[in-house]
Amino acid sequence: MPNLDPIEYEQASPVVQAVYDDIMATRNTDWVNNFWKVLAHHPANLQRIWSNIKQVMANGALDPLTKEMIYVAISITNNCGYCIASHSAGARAKGMTEAQFGELMAVVGLANETNRLAVGYGVPIDEVFKLK
Amino acid sequence: MPNLDPIEYEQASPVVQAVYDDIMATRNTDWVNNFWKVLAHHPANLQRIWSNIKQVMANGALDPLTKEMIYVAISITNNCGYCIASHSAGARAKGMTEAQFGELMAVVGLANETNRLAVGYGVPIDEVFKLK
Amino acid sequence: MPNLDPIEYEQASPVVQAVYDDIMATRNTDWVNNFWKVLAHHPANLQRIWSNIKQVMANGALDPLTKEMIYVAISITNNCGYCIASHSAGARAKGMTEAQFGELMAVVGLANETNRLAVGYGVPIDEVFKLK
Amino acid sequence: MPNLDPIEYEQASPVVQAVYDDIMATRNTDWVNNFWKVLAHHPANLQRIWSNIKQVMANGALDPLTKEMIYVAISITNNCGYCIASHSAGARAKGMTEAQFGELMAVVGLANETNRLAVGYGVPIDEVFKLK
Amino acid sequence: MPNLDPIEYEQASPVVQAVYDDIMATRNTDWVNNFWKVLAHHPANLQRIWSNIKQVMANGALDPLTKEMIYVAISITNNCGYCIASHSAGARAKGMTEAQFGELMAVVGLANETNRLAVGYGVPIDEVFKLK
Amino acid sequence: MPNLDPIEYEQASPVVQAVYDDIMATRNTDWVNNFWKVLAHHPANLQRIWSNIKQVMANGALDPLTKEMIYVAISITNNCGYCIASHSAGARAKGMTEAQFGELMAVVGLANETNRLAVGYGVPIDEVFKLK
Numbered sequence: 001m002p003n004l005d006p007i008e009y010e011q012a013s014p015v016v017q018a019v020y021d022d023i024m025a026t027r028n029t030d031w032v033n034n035f036w037k038v039l040a041h042h043p044a045n046l047q048r049i050w051s052n053i054k055q056v057m058a059n060g061a062l063d064p065l066t067k068e069m070i071y072v073a074i075s076i077t078n079n080c081g082y083c084i085a086s087h088s089a090g091a092r093a094k095g096m097t098e099a100q101f102g103e104l105m106a107v108v109g110l111a112n113e114t115n116r117l118a119v120g121y122g123v124p125i126d127e128v129f130k131l132k
Numbered sequence: 133m134p135n136l137d138p139i140e141y142e143q144a145s146p147v148v149q150a151v152y153d154d155i156m157a158t159r160n161t162d163w164v165n166n167f168w169k170v171l172a173h174h175p176a177n178l179q180r181i182w183s184n185i186k187q188v189m190a191n192g193a194l195d196p197l198t199k200e201m202i203y204v205a206i207s208i209t210n211n212c213g214y215c216i217a218s219h220s221a222g223a224r225a226k227g228m229t230e231a232q233f234g235e236l237m238a239v240v241g242l243a244n245e246t247n248r249l250a251v252g253y254g255v256p257i258d259e260v261f262k263l264k
Numbered sequence: 265m266p267n268l269d270p271i272e273y274e275q276a277s278p279v280v281q282a283v284y285d286d287i288m289a290t291r292n293t294d295w296v297n298n299f300w301k302v303l304a305h306h307p308a309n310l311q312r313i314w315s316n317i318k319q320v321m322a323n324g325a326l327d328p329l330t331k332e333m334i335y336v337a338i339s340i341t342n343n344c345g346y347c348i349a350s351h352s353a354g355a356r357a358k359g360m361t362e363a364q365f366g367e368l369m370a371v372v373g374l375a376n377e378t379n380r381l382a383v384g385y386g387v388p389i390d391e392v393f394k395l396k
Numbered sequence: 397m398p399n400l401d402p403i404e405y406e407q408a409s410p411v412v413q414a415v416y417d418d419i420m421a422t423r424n425t426d427w428v429n430n431f432w433k434v435l436a437h438h439p440a441n442l443q444r445i446w447s448n449i450k451q452v453m454a455n456g457a458l459d460p461l462t463k464e465m466i467y468v469a470i471s472i473t474n475n476c477g478y479c480i481a482s483h484s485a486g487a488r489a490k491g492m493t494e495a496q497f498g499e500l501m502a503v504v505g506l507a508n509e510t511n512r513l514a515v516g517y518g519v520p521i522d523e524v525f526k527l528k
Numbered sequence: 529m530p531n532l533d534p535i536e537y538e539q540a541s542p543v544v545q546a547v548y549d550d551i552m553a554t555r556n557t558d559w560v561n562n563f564w565k566v567l568a569h570h571p572a573n574l575q576r577i578w579s580n581i582k583q584v585m586a587n588g589a590l591d592p593l594t595k596e597m598i599y600v601a602i603s604i605t606n607n608c609g610y611c612i613a614s615h616s617a618g619a620r621a622k623g624m625t626e627a628q629f630g631e632l633m634a635v636v637g638l639a640n641e642t643n644r645l646a647v648g649y650g651v652p653i654d655e656v657f658k659l660k
Numbered sequence: 661m662p663n664l665d666p667i668e669y670e671q672a673s674p675v676v677q678a679v680y681d682d683i684m685a686t687r688n689t690d691w692v693n694n695f696w697k698v699l700a701h702h703p704a705n706l707q708r709i710w711s712n713i714k715q716v717m718a719n720g721a722l723d724p725l726t727k728e729m730i731y732v733a734i735s736i737t738n739n740c741g742y743c744i745a746s747h748s749a750g751a752r753a754k755g756m757t758e759a760q761f762g763e764l765m766a767v768v769g770l771a772n773e774t775n776r777l778a779v780g781y782g783v784p785i786d787e788v789f790k791l792k
Contacts, residue, residue: 034257042629045633049249061235070205075243076384078244079474080247084383085258086257086258098437099192102193103193103194108202108206108380112206113374113377114181115207115376117171118167119343120340120348123214125166126165126166130217177370180452184444230702234701241645244644251612254609298519298520309762309765309766309769312766313509313769316576325493325496334465334500334507338469341470341474344511344512344514344515346519347511350521352525363456371452372470374452376474378449382431383476387430387434389482472776475608508772512772515736516732516736532782559788566782569781585767594729597722599771601730602734610783613786616789617788639730639735640734642743643734643735643738646742649698651695654694656691657745657749
């Protein structure tokens with residue numbers, strides 16, 4: 001029977017350790033969260049997903065805090081408890097204030113409400129929006 | 133049989149016209165998009181939802197562009213075509229660049245992927261995240 | 265290449281015709297809507313799903329209109345255009361008024377909002393609710 | 397670090413206490429469930445959401461029990477554990493019988509099944525439904 | 529107040545026992561999992577759903593392992609903890625290897641990502657796909 | 661205003677053309693479907709997603725047809741019209757028969773039903789499943 005418990009650094013293969021090392025170096029931390037330690041059971045998934053996260057969540061046209069808040073909004077909409085916990089912590093570590101979190105929650109709630117209203121009423125797209 | 137076509141200003145009741153007027157004044161525009169014109173078939177819904185949107189989407193601890201981008205991210209996750217069209221237009225009107233939209237799409241896609249991975253692997257929440 | 269166009273009565277096999285006949289007899293109508301005509305490409309699915317619908321949507325502890333309105337609420341939440349159209353028509357045929365539809369939409373929208381808030385805030389279940 | 401534990405009445409600000417008072421008066425109860433006590437961390441959200449719930453869930457064209465059952469159906473579809481617990485309790489308090497709950501579950505399950513079938517088969521909307 | 533605890537064989541009515549017997553005979557096991565023991569509170573649901581599962585999950589044009597893996601993929605996408613646990617166990621019992629599970633997770637994650645990208649970008653369906 | 665129309669090969673930058681070339685070489689075809697032509701507006705997304713798809717959908721512990729059918733199942737559950745069209749075509753090109761498609765649809769529908777039932781009933785996970 002498979003064991004999907006988190007794989008600690010000391011137990012990990014060199015391939016997995018190299019990803020853990022890169023996670024810690026990129027984030028300038030001395031620990032790795034459980035998401036990666038569980039993905040480590042399938043090193044190909046671990047390497048691929050970390051490579052994607054590293055590229056997508058880097059500073060760019062959007063700042064890292066904005067990206068984290070978008071991540072939180074989606075994680076709530078998808079009802080992923082782990083993701084809400086980890087990305088909320090990430091957003092707070094990047095400077096999200098309680099007032100910002102309160103407004104984020106308000107937008108998340110209301111967007112989910114109006115999304116259903118637009119669908120339920122079958123609102124036709126305005127011509128001006130079709131021009132993008 | 134009910135007709136849920138958008139209700140134009142000229143056809144609207146005074147109660148509905150008052151909401152349309154407030155929408156245009158708040159947004160400093162001279163038109164109202166179809167979402168409101170369809171909700172107008174049920175004036176109680178129109179008034180209540182507009183009142184919520186006006187409060188939640190106002191400038192605050194989060195700026196209006198950030199709020200619009202969060203709205204877009206949720207609308208994509210919920211698959212609401214009308215909402216994607218209207219809030220993408222809103223985000224662009226508030227200054228979202230194509231580079232920002234590209235990165236927003238990258239975060240939306242990847243968050244939806246890692247949300248499923250965290251759920252599918254049943255990743256246990258790290259103790260440090262429980263402290264929030 | 266497969267053709268999934270609706271299968272009309274005249275073109276249907278006897279097995280499919282028998283289901284169509286039962287649908288029309290049960291509903292006291294002289295036509296069959298496209299959902300069934302498309303499922304007819306896989307008669308096992310057609311028979312099984314119709315048998316379920318016939319049993320579940322019958323009058324019982326809940327009346328048929330209440331059941332149709334619940335169906336509409338779920339179809340909106342799941343964003344199924346066909347289902348919204350067909351079950352809204354069904355609810356109206358069973359007596360749903362425009363005022364009822366307006367309130368149904370209000371509940372659908374608000375439930376989707378508060379669902380996300382409860383998840384996003386990680387609200388702990390009250391002890392009294394655990395007693396059910 | 398933020399503390400999102402439920403805020404009890406005695407610890408609450410006057411603004412929050414006023415909402416708690418209105419909740420108890422409206423429901424004719426002497427307690428407030430955790431949903432509101434957690435939202436109380438952001439009083440603007442607490443006030444706004446309570447104001448919406450009070451309006452939407454009131455007796456109207458639909459009776460309160462029907463509204464609660466629709467709420468339960470959506471909460472199940474959205475997979476919100478807290479919401480299922482609280483609104484099921486609400487529905488039972490308003491008179492939902494076990495037989496009604498059993499039929500509600502049957503409709504919820506089957507609607508989620510046929511929603512996917514309609515989407516997966518790409519069923520075209522019947523002309524008669526377009527007339528609404 | 530209703531008790532939705534699993535109903536054990538000894539406590540069950542003859543109608544429920546007959547379904548349990550058929551589950552064990554069909555699966556060639558000597559126990560019944562909690563899903564059925566909870567549905568047993570509403571025997572009509574128990575009988576109907578078991579009848580569906582027995583028919584749909586049987587060997588056919590698709591083998592039982594492929595069907596279980598599809599079930600797992602959907603359960604993850606819908607975030608159903610019980611379903612992930614039970615159908616993962618089912619897939620492993622039918623021979624799913626850890627390498628297969630790793631690839632299944634990769635497909636589940638990536639499909640959820642590209643689903644959102646296709647929706648968010650509003651990709652038009654290629655003519656060749658419309659021919660099916 | 662942004663133009664998100666598909667970018668044809670002739671109009672594409674060398675970076676984009678290189679991805680198109682790799683798509684066609686990997687699939688042994690002489691055309692590229694619209695998903696990639698729209699992602700091409702953000703070459704970083706195009707390159708990253710294609711790299712993921714190429715790795716994940718390759719033959720491995722699971723065969724390509726099984727992977728495509730899992731993709732179809734998720735796309736239906738997420739209600740992505742483009743994805744249903746493109747991956748159904750992909751599955752058929754890889755040998756999916758109509759009988760297999762019919763059974764796939766049956767599993768997709770039923771899994772979505774039982775997922776909701778397990779959530780709505782709050783079924784406790786059996787101890788034997790916790791051992792995985």
